[in-house]
Amino acid sequence: MSRSASIKDVATHAQVAVGTVSNVLNYPDRVSQRTKDRVLQAIDELGFVRNDAARQLRAGHSRTIGLIVLDVGNPFFTSVVRAAEDAAALQGSAVLLGDSGHDAARESNYIDLFQEQRVQGLLISPVGDVTDRLDILRERGVPTVLVDRLADEEQYSSVSVDDDAGGYLAARHLLDLGRRRLAFVGGPTTIRQVADRLQGAQRAVAEVPDASLEVLDSEGQTVLAGRSVGDQLVRRSADQLPDGVFCANDLLALGVMQSLAMMHKLRIPEDIALIGYDDIDFAVSAVVPLSSIRQPTEALGRTAIELLAEELDSPDSAQPRHRAVIFTPELVVRQSTAGA
Amino acid sequence: MSRSASIKDVATHAQVAVGTVSNVLNYPDRVSQRTKDRVLQAIDELGFVRNDAARQLRAGHSRTIGLIVLDVGNPFFTSVVRAAEDAAALQGSAVLLGDSGHDAARESNYIDLFQEQRVQGLLISPVGDVTDRLDILRERGVPTVLVDRLADEEQYSSVSVDDDAGGYLAARHLLDLGRRRLAFVGGPTTIRQVADRLQGAQRAVAEVPDASLEVLDSEGQTVLAGRSVGDQLVRRSADQLPDGVFCANDLLALGVMQSLAMMHKLRIPEDIALIGYDDIDFAVSAVVPLSSIRQPTEALGRTAIELLAEELDSPDSAQPRHRAVIFTPELVVRQSTAGA
DNA sequence: CTGAATCTTTGAATCGTTTCATTGGTACGA
DNA sequence: TCGTACCAATGAAACGATTCAAAGATTCAG
Structure with missing residues (x-):
């Protein structure tokens, strides 16, 4: 040795x-x-x-960027991470990845670690209230970009996706198919994403005179929760049924689909057109391939790095411009909303 | 600032x-x-x-451990990663995570990066042939532990799961239910995991005189591949059908299940008992909750860190003992193989 | 009160880079 | 031939921590 x-x-x-x-x-x-x-x-x-430690010591800063996500297991974040890594590599930086797992303590540990490592900057999907810590970091010349979260104040740059627009897109699509009795399936509306998607859907429905939107509350955002909503639907009489269903996420939609498929009373998309949100891998391989709303995860990751670079490049004296970039999601049409 | x-x-x-x-x-x-x-x-x-760079420069080594996985999006690895992070934290180290995405070039980049960072040690699920690089690292006092891969030679410590035992467990379970006409569904047997699981299943079948095992080749390990196998099964006459099906992974099993559910001719588990492998999250929320073989991912991650620590602790002169720890997977019974 | 033993504190040396003022060479026009 | 640029290469200083031999302070037995 x-x-x-x-x-x-x-x-x-x-x-x-x-x-x-x-x-x-x-x-x-x-x-x-x-x-x-x-x-x-x-x-x-x-x-x-x-020896990077020596270089970094002399240079006063590292070539790494810290990235803290809520859950690396979530395909949404996985994709964001990969895009951020690639974008960072292009500008000669490496990404240190931390998974907070929705746990504020873990999140805090990662901020400590990254601070000791003197990362150039930080990308974070915050769990807890970290504004104090981020303020300190900024004061020391370490900028932060919030990911998938609009900055409350105008103090940070951020990248996020317009959930209202996504909701509108989904509902509008169902309406364009000629469906008029819509239903929204979604967890507690205290979750911002769910509330925004619902609001967008309501906006679309309001534009069409004879259309209506019913809200079906679900307990959580899982396949099982979706199935229990589906079971309720199956028990209804025909004149009470919606003809278009928009679920706040794909797992819910898959659950609803399973219920309808099992009971074999209602056909998708003929009787009920069904659309989800997130476009997870399973959407395409569902019994009936599921239409969905796809979020531009690659663009999110790439742009987050770019915004960070902007702040790093701006001279210390000039107050850096904080920019909030909001992406528009995209409609993916598959068989579950196919046909006239 | x-x-x-x-x-x-x-x-x-x-x-x-x-x-x-x-x-x-x-x-x-x-x-x-x-x-x-x-x-x-x-x-x-x-x-x-x-300033960790300064400390590290003086100390000659860092307090970080590099971990390179094939795909952070894969729940199997996600779980391993989390366990490794927790175990490392206990001994005062942090984990630098790299996702090779099955890409040898990315893998190599991460090894470069980690080497510049002077990580204490490396955990890796290798894609390409990295033995040369690992040899160099070891020569410089940076030990490696292979994850989910048995070391070819006895030069490295490794942690892995016994796929043969898992295959045996699955087939044995179907046999214990009284099923005798078994089928194995699995992708190309060039994949070691698939081959081992099949071999284990064959071993179990050989123990029961009147049992048989048919091998159904699938194109890949996806839901869609499973569905195409399922479609073939549905078209068979009753006396040609297996009464127990073991799929090399849960995605395949879910595909098979979808086919049978759609056709509504064959019931699970009455006509065909079905078991998968991996115990992914979707298994529990399938139309018929899926039995599966669970791998001890937490133990894998924890043990990998422990083996690394062993090598780090052993004095330079003493040649470190390389240990290959092999875990045994576990049967999880759900409705898809329930009942007599 | 003295000397030995123990406990605290000190500060220069060191780790491996990058930086930058300086030196040594070379080329070219006048 | 001289002076002026320009180009390459040099090597000491600096970054911020840890280490460790040595100095200083304190305690205590005799």
Whole structure:
């Protein structure tokens, strides 16, 4: 077990000064081809790998960006993470990923860790109230971009998706199919996402004179909750049934679909057109492929990095512009709302 | 934007030497209560946060462990990751997470990054052939533990799950229910996991005189692939049908289940008992809750960290013992194989 | 009161980079 | 031939922590 080679070892081996080795690494243009070759060969022969701690200590900042998400298991975040990593790589940064798991304590631990690591900046989908901590970070020159959460005040940049627009899109689609008796299935409206999606749907319905929207409360956002709503629907008499159902997320929609499929009384999409939200992988492989609203996760991740870069680039004196970028979701039509 | 306070600022503010501040941080017992109080107060007032780069430079190693998984979106890995993070936190380390996404280039980038960061050790589910790189790391005192992959040679520690045992467990369960005409549904047997699970199933069947096992090849491991296998089954005459089906993973099983449910000719579990593998979240909320084989993901993650710690603790001279820990999976019985 | 033993505190040296003022060379026009 | 640019290469200083030998303070037995 041999200690790693340092830049000094490389310098000795290549018979140049340490500063020259550093230049080869960081400003290749400043070094003549001959010298560069010698140095690169020495690096290769010694298997030299730059010690990032030393570089960072001298440079005063790292090349890493902290990213704290609510749940890496959630495909939405997985996709955001991957896009952020790719975007960061393009600008020469690496992403340190933390999963808070909706736990404020874990979240706080990650902020500690990232602060000790002197990350350049922080992307976060906050669980708890972290504004105090973010204020301190900003004061020290570490900017934050909120992800999937509109900044309360205008103090932070943020990227989010317009859930109201998504709700409108879904309801509008059902209306365009000629459906008029719509139902919205969604968990507690205290969840902002659910409330916004409902509001968007109501907006769409209000635009069509003879259309109505019924709200079916669900207990949570799971397949099982969806199934219990579906079971209620199946028991209704035909004249009481909606002809278009919009679920606040795909899991709910899959649950509703399972109920209807099991009972074999109501057909999708003929009797009831069904649309979900999120466009999870399972949507396409459901018994009846499910229409859904897709969120531009790649754009979210990429833009979050870009906003961060903007703040990092802006000179200290100039107060950085905080920008709130809001994306518009997209309708994905499949068989569950197909046909006239 | 004020620069962060350094240990020197703290020392000045508390009117002590820098060494004393360091001692307060690292060896509190060596410092008198009075001094400690003053220093802690200064730390608080200045909002001092230790610069990990400097500590690491001096200490020669970091307090982080690199973890590279094939796909953070896969619940299996998500769970492993979380367990590893928790276990690492207990011993005062943090985990740097990398997602290779089955891409050898990304994997290699993460190894580079982690090497620059001078991680203490590496946990990895390898995609490409990384043995050369791992050898170099080990030579430099950075041990590796393979995750979900048995080490080819005896050069590395590893944690994995016994897929043969899992296959045996599943088939045995169907046999115990009295089923005799079994079928195995699984993707290309070039995938080690699939081959092992099949082999385990064959072992179980061989133990029961009048039992048989038919192998149904699937194209991939998706819900859709499962559905196409299910469609084939539905078209068969009754005397050609299996009465127990074991799928190499839950997605396949869900696809098969959808086919049977749609056709409404065959009932689960009465006509066909169905069992999957992995116990994903969707298994419990399927139309008919799906029996499955659960892998001890938490134990995997925890043990991987423990094996790494073992190698780190063993003195350099003593050749570290490489241990291959193999876990046994667990049967989870639900409605899809319920009843006599 | 003295000397030894123990407990605290000190501060210079060190880790491996990057930075930058300085030096040494080379080329070119006058 | 000289002076002026320009280009490459040099190497000491600095970043912020930890370490450790040494100094200083305190305690206590005799």
